Amino acid sequence: MYQFERRITAVIFDLDDTLIDWSGQEIHGAAIGQRHLRQVYTYLTAQGHALPDEEDFLDCFGEVLVRLWQQAKLTWAGVSLAQVIAQTLQESGLGAHQFDMDELLRVYNWQPVPGVRPYPDAIPTLQTLRQQGYKLGLITNAMQPMWMRDVELETYGLLPYLDARVTSGDTGYMKPHPAIYERVLNMLAIQPAQAVFVGDRPENDIAGANTAGLTSVLISPPHLNYELNGIKPDYAIERLSELLPILAGLEVRSG
Ligand SMILES: [Mg+2]
Structure with a gap:
């Protein structure tokens, strides 16, 4: 009988246009x-x-x-x-x-931005990951303190799933600076090689995850079209639920 030793123990997400969909935003800039x-x-x-x-x-x-x-x-x-x-x-x-x-x-009095919604598969995917025993984190390039963005996460029903969360405003660094990844890795008490990072911006999310030593997953929502400019994600997906087979494939068979 084979045993599966899990190398990846945490999944860390970007927030905007990764877990929540800004395509319908009613207020801009x-x-x-x-x-x-x-x-x-x-x-x-x-x-x-x-x-x-x-x-x-x-x-x-x-x-x-x-x-x-x-x-x-x-x-x-x-x-x-x-x-x-x-x-x-x-x-x-x-x-x-x-x-x-x-x-x-x-x-x-920060509040959710009208027209912004969680992606339909965000909560089901987080639920499944949680059931599978993954630690979950969040890193957002946002000037608000995390408690403000938690107001949104709570409204969207995402807050209970995300164990460790930071904003660039709180941290003093923004993605792709490695220090903001290290902050959350420390909060989750894991090494970079144990984490997958999922985000939509190649030059922030993916370049930073690659430099910091995390496995990077680029998500490309239909309303966005960023140039890769030579940045190479380890994986590319179009919806969050596609993470599940990727994570299953990263489990190491041993014994
Ligand atoms: Mg984003």
Whole structure:
């Protein structure tokens, strides 16, 4: 009788356009954050702070957001929402004030983006992987703290399946920087060779997983078409359920 020794013990996912489908998003770009920043604006003006006109304040936020992400991508540093808000306040003339950033982040009141949904096979696939004994993780290049994105995961019913989760905003590094993969590998108490990483962006998800020593799986949802630019995923799939036979094939037969 053969025994199967499992080499892969964890599956780590990207979030956006991997577990959740942005093809139907009803709000785009900086407008996603601006609708939440309005609540911060209202809160600060109610406290008596002199702010620019609301639309100028929102425009400033949009500009700061783009600028800080562009700078961060030069070194794959992680931008945090707290940094973006602090810089926006500074450039709006409120730099000398001390703000309770945790409070401002609560007032920001992050919510799921209208029109975004989990892929239909996301929960069934996570359920099966969990039943098969895999540890599950998540790494997202997002400026929000993880607790904010957990609000979405909870709404979509994904939260209970994901044991270890990080955002680039919390970590200070974004994919493909190896440090963000190492963070989750440490949380899961595993080595890189024990993990599969699944994501949709070759230059972030796949290049990073390859460098960090994980087995990489590129998922290509129908509404996206990224160039590989020479980056080679170990596997390529079109839907999450295709992971199951790949993982079965990675089990090592011994004995
Ligand atoms: Mg993605």
